[in-house]
Amino acid sequence: MTVTSPKGFRAAGVAAGLKSTGALDLALVVNDGPDATAAGVFTANRVKAAPVLWTQQILKGRAVKAVVLNSGGANACTGPGGFQDTHATAEFVASRLGGMGAGQVAVCSTGLIGERLPMPKLLSGVEGASKALAKAGGFAAAEAIMTTDTRPKIVEITGDGWTVGGMAKGAGMLAPALATMLCVLTTDAVAGADALDEALREACRVSFDRVDSDGCMSTNDTVLLLASGASGIEPTQEELTAAVTQACHDLAQQLLADAEGHTKQIAIEVVNADSEEDAVIVGREIARNNLVKTALFGNDPNWGRILAAVGVTDAVYEPDELNVAINDVWVCRNGAAAEDRSKVDLSGVKVHITVDLNAGDHTATVWTNDLSHAYVHENSAYSS
Amino acid sequence: MTVTSPKGFRAAGVAAGLKSTGALDLALVVNDGPDATAAGVFTANRVKAAPVLWTQQILKGRAVKAVVLNSGGANACTGPGGFQDTHATAEFVASRLGGMGAGQVAVCSTGLIGERLPMPKLLSGVEGASKALAKAGGFAAAEAIMTTDTRPKIVEITGDGWTVGGMAKGAGMLAPALATMLCVLTTDAVAGADALDEALREACRVSFDRVDSDGCMSTNDTVLLLASGASGIEPTQEELTAAVTQACHDLAQQLLADAEGHTKQIAIEVVNADSEEDAVIVGREIARNNLVKTALFGNDPNWGRILAAVGVTDAVYEPDELNVAINDVWVCRNGAAAEDRSKVDLSGVKVHITVDLNAGDHTATVWTNDLSHAYVHENSAYSS
Structure with missing residues (x-):
């Protein structure tokens, strides 16, 4: 193979x-x-x-x-x-x-x-x-x-x-x-x-x-x-x-x-987007957000940081119509707290985030890793 | 006051x-x-x-x-x-x-x-x-x-x-x-x-x-x-x-x-840009690059990562006309290695990066911090 x-x-x-x-x-x-x-x-x-x-x-x-x-x-x-x-x-x-x-x-x-x-x-x-x-x-x-x-x-x-x-x-x-x-x-x-x-x-x-x-x-x-x-x-x-x-x-x-120093493999699925491009843009913005990535490293279902990342994009959506699930627990509905975040189990390596933009019927998934101590270590020591 | x-x-x-x-x-x-x-x-x-x-x-x-x-x-x-x-x-x-x-x-x-x-x-x-x-x-x-x-x-x-x-x-x-x-x-x-x-x-x-x-x-x-x-x-x-x-x-x-968990205060001065906007865009892209930030945390004058960050932007420049200095040592000229990188002293808290785009006469400085273990720690523990 x-x-x-x-x-x-x-x-x-x-x-x-x-x-x-x-x-x-x-x-x-x-x-x-x-x-x-x-x-x-x-x-x-x-x-x-x-x-x-x-x-x-x-x-x-x-x-x-x-x-x-x-x-x-x-x-x-x-x-x-x-x-x-x-x-x-x-x-x-x-x-x-x-x-x-x-x-x-x-x-x-x-x-x-x-x-x-x-x-x-x-x-x-x-x-x-x-x-x-x-x-x-x-x-x-x-x-x-x-x-x-x-x-x-x-x-x-x-x-x-x-x-x-x-x-x-x-x-x-x-x-x-x-x-x-x-x-x-x-x-x-x-x-x-x-x-x-x-x-x-x-x-x-x-x-x-x-x-x-x-x-x-x-x-x-x-x-x-x-x-x-x-x-x-x-x-x-x-x-x-x-x-x-x-x-x-x-x-x-x-x-x-096998990404450097990760502890999580994170799938960010953006659903109900106005276009596939919007879904990818939103997924990528979340994937690149260091505060989201460090929160997940700490097993913290901090959906507020996810919304803050969505807010940086030009994608079609209304802030008070956003829904977010972390490992299938809908911690955010209509832009505000919903299910109890303590229900979210982040103990595993795989994390699935669903972001519902409520703006259409397009979907895309972006994959990323968390930001860990080991990432910092590996990348500060790479050439030395 | x-x-x-x-x-x-x-x-x-x-x-x-x-x-x-x-x-x-x-x-x-x-x-x-x-x-x-x-x-x-x-x-x-x-x-x-x-x-x-x-x-x-x-x-x-x-x-x-x-x-x-x-x-x-x-x-x-x-x-x-x-x-x-x-x-x-x-x-x-x-x-x-x-x-x-x-x-x-x-x-x-x-x-x-x-x-x-x-x-x-x-x-x-x-x-x-x-x-x-x-x-x-x-x-x-x-x-x-x-x-x-x-x-x-x-x-x-x-x-x-x-x-x-x-x-x-x-x-x-x-x-x-x-x-x-x-x-x-x-x-x-x-x-x-x-x-x-x-x-x-x-x-x-x-x-x-x-x-x-x-x-x-x-x-x-x-x-x-x-x-x-x-x-x-x-x-x-x-x-x-x-x-x-x-x-x-x-x-x-x-x-x-006083930024969370930093060990460096980094000024990124972009000079000879085609416009002030170009200078800011390039400075910001470098400031946001995790590989640049972890390198500086590790006291590593890794100018290649700086060039890779510049390469992501749409600013006006030619890759083989880029010059980079770290703390006044011109480690990169014309897009390739120049002065010996071991001459760069990164032991202090303040770091000054100069990026010469060779494309005009505009300048801007963007300030950032490094990406450290402490940053990861503080931001993974914030809400818990």
Whole structure:
């Protein structure tokens, strides 16, 4: 159940010495075809890492035959030299693997911003990975892209004779416009680049885009979808989109469950909104509110802070028609206290908040985590 | 140096039993005239507490003869009953003080959202406060409006024969659109309501509006400016605006220095922006970024996170033309690493970040705090 589950893919994960711990830190995923169609979705941050700029550019060719990913360094805010490093990495991968040009090699990096990558180590890692490529290499690849993740995130969705596989990493900087840091999805379905693009955009919109762990948008977020066509089966657009969406949703929930220093996994379901956009805006505002997040860390069903967060948005609603439930206890009706808040049981890891805007019939769910001592600790100690 | 420094004002602070600790929790400020002009600025949150709705309404009359303020309960999200409580409080103040109608009594509340106020206690406190009113009561009033504040915030600015005095409270929910929770400013200058309004709006715009401690907007934020005219002196608009701005800036810095659980007071100066609005937008985005705030808590000059925050905005700039200094060390030039980050000394409480957008000649400074273990602790334990 990894990127190598679909036919036509091999992968590897090796230790290139980019992480001081000696852990796996370089992954290679290769599409052996027969097809090499691809689609990608990237961070909306205007400060984009070199590998994001590179991969956005090569995707215009709509063919990707290999993806090289490293942890241990984001190669973001590294100037023209950083871009040259990415270019050189792609060239080196192409030369080692053969049968492709650098323009068919996607590059992803994750780690600390602002420092150049140690290129001799990285290229030596590529050398090793290219020799280690195997059908069984998906697990090692998923492990090699981890940073503060405590476990690899992998997925497999089975279609009718075809498969979608995937891996992701990300435990912080899970952000409004794109929650993942890095994600590679593979499929042996036969699918053109347009079909892949449509499936991937729709999948991200309702999965990664709706996870907002800490409101911080990464410079490196990349989600790639590669199709080998090796199953010989061409699913309908609906089937493809459904499978890719399911894979993204599964991985997004794995990210949420492994977010830095969380103690709660919080689903914020906004119902009866005037539009789906309104529902997402309200859900995101609550998800990003530090006072809501700290209250939930303290097992405090503080619905007043939820209303204060809703009040910041331009969504359609009347303040005195808002209802809020926490774990199915309607603690607020018509903008004021209702059921006894002491009835709310917040002892579990999962929290479900329902916000009823009373303004229409649209719904959306945004997922987030609480704000804990451990979050502060991990993020104040990250680079030191 | 309090609200009673200017001529024509008396105040009191008493313990009405709203706080379980027995601390002062009810304040009364009375304008003895001869004038009773007033202006107010309120939270932009659409979920507004009952006292905000009340005070916004009575300010249309442009005359305020008394302000009653309570801590120990925000009277927000309390429905029609909560609004009736505010109305009854104003009526009671007017009846006890005489010489005014309820429509000349402003009401401010602060504390937990979503719970009704214990009215018998509150009105009994008003009774006591009305008897305790004194020229020397400004200190007690400032103490009575504190919630998680560790010290009262007071100010006095001296003009040429006239004075501006003030008090403020606020240690959390210091927010983008209005940072204060509650602030009452007084002056014995002769000034019409329009002049007060102009002075107060300009003062808030460059002071409270630019303090963003934790990005959370309150339901209760209120800043009032009352003029007694007792000095007999009418300053120019420029003089009045300058004095009120100085008073607001001073109080805003006191709020920042007493923000919940902070270890740093951070000034984010954005220079060479295309517009002042751009500078504020960029400053605020950095101020609200949890990864920047936790890095500074950990004494980590992590400029990459600053760039990632800038990248979220629509401000005019080119990513490869951004420069960043932390405490005057230019750690980033042209979007990449420059001076050695180990040169940055973050051992002090005050941190100065300079972000050069290289896009124009406008400047603005936004003030914030770091995100610490203590912030998480205080805000997860607030209502329990």
